[in-house]
Amino acid sequence: MTKTARTEQASEPHTHIERYDPGSIEPHWQARWAELGLHDTDLVDDARPKYYLLTMYPYPSGDLHIGHWYIVTPSDALARFRRMHGYNVFFPIGFDAFGLPAENAAIKNGGHPFTWTMHNIETMRRQFRSMGATFAWKNEVVTADPSYYGWNQWLFLRFLEAGLAYRALSAVDWCPNDGTLAREQVEGTDRHCWRCGALVEKRDLEQWFLRTTAYADELLDFSGIDWPEPIKIQQTNWIGRSEGAEIDFEVAPDDYQPGGDVLRVFTTRPDTLFGATFMVVAPEHPLVPKLTHPDRLAEVEAYVGQARRRTEIDRLSTDREKTGVAIGAVAINPVSGERIPIFVADYVLATYGTGAIMAVPAHDERDFEFAQAFGLEIRRVVAGPDEASHGPMTAAYIAHAADAMLVNSGPYSGMPADEGGKAIVAWLAETGRAEPKVTYRLRDWLVSRQRYWGTPIPVIYCPTDGLVPVPDDQLPVLLPETVDYAGSGDNPLNHDEAFLRVDCPRCGGPARRETDTMDTFMDSSWYWFRYLSPDEAGGPVDREMTDRWTPVDQYTGGAEHAVMHLLYARFFTKAMADCGLVRDREPFRRLFNQGQILGADGERMSKSRGNVQDPDELVARYGADTVRLFLMFMGPWDQGGPWSPTGIGGVHRFLNRVWTLVVDPHGREPGDPEAGSLPAAETEARARAGLRSAAHRTLRDVTTDYEGFRFNTMIAKLMELVNTLFRYRGTVLAGRPEWDETISLLLLMLAPAAPHITEELWSRRLERAGRPWTSIHEQAWPEVDPNAVVEATREIPVQVNGKLRDKVTVPADATTADIEAAVLGRERIRAILNGRAPDRIVMAGGGKLVNLVIR
RNA sequence: GCCGGAGUGGCGGAACAGGCAGACGCGACGGUCUCAAACACCGUUCCUUGCAAGAGGGUGCGGGUUCGAUCCCCGCCUCCGGCACCA
Numbered sequence: 001m002t003k004t005a006r007t008e009q010a011s012e013p014h015t016h017i018e019r020y021d022p023g024s025i026e027p028h029w030q031a032r033w034a035e036l037g038l039h040d041t042d043l044v045d046d047a048r049p050k051y052y053l054l055t056m057y058p059y060p061s062g063d064l065h066i067g068h069w070y071i072v073t074p075s076d077a078l079a080r081f082r083r084m085h086g087y088n089v090f091f092p093i094g095f096d097a098f099g100l101p102a103e104n105a106a107i108k109n110g111g112h113p114f115t116w117t118m119h120n121i122e123t124m125r126r127q128f129r130s131m132g133a134t135f136a137w138k139n140e141v142v143t144a145d146p147s148y149y150g151w152n153q154w155l156f157l158r159f160l161e162a163g164l165a166y167r168a169l170s171a172v173d174w175c176p177n178d179g180t181l182a183r184e185q186v187e188g189t190d191r192h193c194w195r196c197g198a199l200v201e202k203r204d205l206e207q208w209f210l211r212t213t214a215y216a217d218e219l220l221d222f223s224g225i226d227w228p229e230p231i232k233i234q235q236t237n238w239i240g241r242s243e244g245a246e247i248d249f250e251v252a253p254d255d256y257q258p259g260g261d262v263l264r265v266f267t268t269r270p271d272t273l274f275g276a277t278f279m280v281v282a283p284e285h286p287l288v289p290k291l292t293h294p295d296r297l298a299e300v301e302a303y304v305g306q307a308r309r310r311t312e313i314d315r316l317s318t319d320r321e322k323t324g325v326a327i328g329a330v331a332i333n334p335v336s337g338e339r340i341p342i343f344v345a346d347y348v349l350a351t352y353g354t355g356a357i358m359a360v361p362a363h364d365e366r367d368f369e370f371a372q373a374f375g376l377e378i379r380r381v382v383a384g385p386d387e388a389s390h391g392p393m394t395a396a397y398i399a400h401a402a403d404a405m406l407v408n409s410g411p412y413s414g415m416p417a418d419e420g421g422k423a424i425v426a427w428l429a430e431t432g433r434a435e436p437k438v439t440y441r442l443r444d445w446l447v448s449r450q451r452y453w454g455t456p457i458p459v460i461y462c463p464t465d466g467l468v469p470v471p472d473d474q475l476p477v478l479l480p481e482t483v484d485y486a487g488s489g490d491n492p493l494n495h496d497e498a499f500l501r502v503d504c505p506r507c508g509g510p511a512r513r514e515t516d517t518m519d520t521f522m523d524s525s526w527y528w529f530r531y532l533s534p535d536e537a538g539g540p541v542d543r544e545m546t547d548r549w550t551p552v553d554q555y556t557g558g559a560e561h562a563v564m565h566l567l568y569a570r571f572f573t574k575a576m577a578d579c580g581l582v583r584d585r586e587p588f589r590r591l592f593n594q595g596q597i598l599g600a601d602g603e604r605m606s607k608s609r610g611n612v613q614d615p616d617e618l619v620a621r622y623g624a625d626t627v628r629l630f631l632m633f634m635g636p637w638d639q640g641g642p643w644s645p646t647g648i649g650g651v652h653r654f655l656n657r658v659w660t661l662v663v664d665p666h667g668r669e670p671g672d673p674e675a676g677s678l679p680a681a682e683t684e685a686r687a688r689a690g691l692r693s694a695a696h697r698t699l700r701d702v703t704t705d706y707e708g709f710r711f712n713t714m715i716a717k718l719m720e721l722v723n724t725l726f727r728y729r730g731t732v733l734a735g736r737p738e739w740d741e742t743i744s745l746l747l748l749m750l751a752p753a754a755p756h757i758t759e760e761l762w763s764r765r766l767e768r769a770g771r772p773w774t775s776i777h778e779q780a781w782p783e784v785d786p787n788a789v790v791e792a793t794r795e796i797p798v799q800v801n802g803k804l805r806d807k808v809t810v811p812a813d814a815t816t817a818d819i820e821a822a823v824l825g826r827e828r829i830r831a832i833l834n835g836r837a838p839d840r841i842v843m844a845g846g847g848k849l850v851n852l853v854i855r
Numbered sequence: 856g857c858c859g860g861a862g863u864g865g866c867g868g869a870a871c872a873g874g875c876a877g878a879c880g881c882g883a884c885g886g887u888c889u890c891a892a893a894c895a896c897c898g899u900u901c902c903u904u905g906c907a908a909g910a911g912g913g914u915g916c917g918g919g920u921u922c923g924a925u926c927c928c929c930g931c932c933u934c935c936g937g938c939a940c941c942a
Contacts, residue, residue, distance in 0.1 A: 057940095058942090059941090061942090068859090096942070097942065099941075100940080100941060100942085101941075101942085113891045127882085135934080172940075176899085180940070181940075182940040182941065183940060183941075184940085185940085185941095186940095190907085230860065231859085233858080233859065234859050234860095237859080237937085238858080238937090238939090240858095242925050277926085309936095312939085313856075313857085313938060314856085314936075315937090316857065317856035317857080318856050318857075319856045320856075323914075335913090344872050345857080351939095355921075376874090431871050434941095439935055442939095443939070445939080446939075446940080448940095449940065450940090488912095489922065519939095520940095520941095520942070521941075521942085524942085558942095559859080559860080559936060559937085560936055560937065560942085561937090561942085562858095562859075562936080562937065563858090563859095563937065563938080564937080564938095564939065564942090565942080573859080595860095595935090595936090596935085596936075602934085602935085604870060604936095606941095632870080633867090633868095633879085633880070634867065634880095635867060635868055636868085638860090638870095639861080640935085640936095641935090644866085644867075646866070646867075646881060646882080647866085647867060647881040648881090649880095649881075650879090650881055651879095651880075652882045653895090654879095656895085660895090668889040668896095669887090669888085669895065669896040669897080670887060670889095670895085670896070670899050671886080671887040671888060671895070671896030671897050672884095672896055673887075673897070674883060674897080675896085675897090704871090708871075708903065712868070712869085712879085712880095713870095713871095713878080713879080714867070715879080715880090716868090716869075716877080716878065716879035716880075717878090718879095719879055719880075720878080720879070723879095727898090727930090735864085770872050776922050795875090796875095797875040798875095799874085799922085799923075800935075801877085801922075801923085802874095802923040802924095803865085803922095803923095804875055807875080839922090840922065842874090844873090844874045844922090844923080845872090845874065848874065849874045849875070851874080851922055851925090853923090853924090
């Protein structure tokens, strides 16, 4: 099929041997695979079991960098590995095409986000093909295309109907010149705008939310999906379920207000209510302006202004000294009737619980610090069994156990803490002043973005009819093609009259479009469904296809998506299932988080840092197979790390050795004094059996390494096999059946990782054997011969007091008594024992290791 | 700061279930081939000590459990990811 004429030279040891030239074989096979449609997936073929392999689709940032290769090529190896196991593999790709960088580029350099994005996609498509990846290009999805984002709108409207979408006020980082800023657009400790330098403030805007909290409990349930434990833990912590109670505190009347306002708090520790000696409300709490005394107003306003400029990370830092301001008003502790002061402090967030807390300094670290800083009363109301019930406290006492008792708690003193807490809530609940409550750290998903380059949110505001959803038959709401940034970062849709003006679908009167667009996480929350029917015009998904192909069998992507994307995707799937659109409630059956390749400087690769590594140069020099293999060999796939091409030569040398073994098995290297002869102690028969055994043991290990994503050790084992083969090159073994079998296994095992060189060598072998061509990638994965794997003897390490002192070789079927006798008979061991008997003989793992203990 | 992860030779890493620390590769050193160099090939390479056989030390730091700890427990240090508008 390819370069036929040259192969027969291979058997002559000293004629010119054709060298491995990836530059010619790689494009050849890539073209041929495309021509044969070898990797297009027949989505309706049910003769074979399906396997949906999904890799997180890339953002079209410009060029493909080495990080993309790191993400994609091991996934492609998995796709090929599964195909060889008889699966009908679907391995699609697309582009996450909306987002901030396209707009930044447009603002900076002029031009249109669309042009910039599509140009990048074109480049990246071309580069992706040079990897030899087996993507199902026919199913490609580009999210910035109306045929995709129109269905974002359709789905949004279904969620709106289902009560899962709603509007509410929410704060954004705001620059007076450039409008809403993303987090990365706010710079410096003084938090100024990246473009104009103005100090950033918070502004409350009416924005759209999706009700992720409605699924909080279901999202905590990971049964039935095989995800890495750390990811499940991170999601669980992110959702942050807390059981407790909401309790009402009444504001006392004073000279400035009549009292009676209710401050509702959430607490996980209602048992400590008698110890609540003050209250803290978030600076954003709606009652702050009303309750603040005039003499406190200036200070409170200054504090609130300051707090609102801080980041949440900063505010929640337990490191920072506690700050706050008393507002002057006083609340009544509902159980003790005591008057307790109310503070604003930035460590209480408006977005968690009720935005107000009862502060129990004796039993909460943050409250303790605050009380110390402000000289407030710290009153112990819980004591452990071995603790004094009274006396000064030097730190908050956080009761862990059920054996903690309530003290100083009126009629509840002496009760176990957990029981007392329930009793206190039950008592207050009788008069409607408390109720048991579960709160989550998880917030509803803010999907509004004040930007042009995203999916327009399909609603209309009418002076008569209010909020009107865009009717389905008027979808998609298209982004206007011309866009004028007018030198500002503000959303151009706000100034686009043609876009803004619309007739109300209900009354026909003049109305105004929503100008917010959707968070791009919306796009990535269902794209794998769309891959299955990218051209479907009747709906976002083809139900028959999604029922057949989802959930995704294996998802691979970066761990940086542990909480946001991966949680949104789970939420979306559940919400779509509840809207009757898909069957399953979980999107990804199995997840693997690969690490990230950083720049050589250890920082994230980005154009602005100038640390982007371009793979094209490496591909030109070594070929795609070497680059693929090197990325897999560098280290464990889930680890990532700083990029360094050091060592790529070793991988290239390995492929060269594979090449040499196949095209020139009888050749001899002048550098090897032993070349051409078997090791002195070895017979041909033993060498042949040993080679076959090595091949099958390698096959056994390589198979499990692929299955467990351990590509680095998989390649190391193939290197060992190649080293073994090289020792026998040019000897009587070359050309024997065991040699041919080993070469064949080697190529098959290597094929998923290095698809081009293996295809080339495979086809040459077929041709030499006079057999018709078939692709190596359509071969069945070979089976381990269990008889070849067994070994006749085993070597057992012998320790004395835990230190390795000797090794003893015994027959594979030796009993522990045999091993003990062999060990005690060893000269070295007898010398160490010096006539004594060991105090103890430890046979670890049924005789895997022996440890003699001498006192 | 909080949540998650990681720290092993000069370097990337291996040891998957508490049982031989350093597989495999890079680099370095020595050699073969060559007029020479490159390529290729063969060998050595954790540290200290010893001619050697060997001995001692060693998996970020300090403790602990165990016959035995890179692995488990307690307390730290450093680095990476995430912290809700980067994707």
